[in-house]
Amino acid sequence: METEKKYLNKIICLFYPSLLNNFGFQSEKGITFFSEKKAPNIKQFLAELVTEKQVEKLIFLNYPQQEEQLNELKTELAKIDRQITNIILFHLENYDLLEEIWSQYLICPSCEKIFVKQTFIQENGQFICPQEGKVKFSSTTVAEFNQNYWENYFKNNKILLEKILATEEKTSPLRINRLTIRQKEELFSGEIREKLWEIINNI
Ligand SMILES: [Zn+2]
Secondary structure, X not given: OHHHHHOOOEEEXXXXXXXXXXXXXXXXXXXXXXXXXXXXXXXXHHHHHHHHOOOOEEEEEOOXXXXXXXXXXXXXXXXXXXXXXXXXXXXXXXXXXHHHHHHHEEEOOOOOOEEEHHHHEOOOXXXXXXXXXXXXXXXXXXXXXXXXHHHHHHHHHHHHHHHHHHOOOOOOOOEEEXXXXXXXXXXXOOHHHHHHHHHHHHX
């Protein structure tokens, strides 16, 4: 009975901006990550985990993204008598920090990776993606893309969070853990990774 209870006892949804690709999510003892890119079939993925009974914490990376996925996830979890227990939300401490990020960094409209503005803006104001070489963007395109990126990120997360909370089972309250960024440097150092692991380990 004891082992029955321990496996998959934390089902966590982690939402973070896709530009932070430096997390290096590696499954380790008792903890595993689900990414839609790596395992497109949630049903099959869960079925394998249930057979193994090895994983205690399952973390969904930027998943679900739409209401349809949320419903499917909930249905599949219900089949194995589980539900979402925690949500980890990426959070900027204040608006000033977001403005600081806007002024000093830019997200490439093509590969959605983040770069230091000064280094990659040409004299004519164009941005050429260092990853993709020939792709050029005007400064207006880049500025608009960046503003929309962040606004959509926060807006979509808010909508999703409301939907998840709205369908939550009353019997077992969902907990929200915030991954708070206080300085822009944290975004690009190992600090954010450490903070995230600390949260995961404490759940
Ligand atoms: Zn790019």
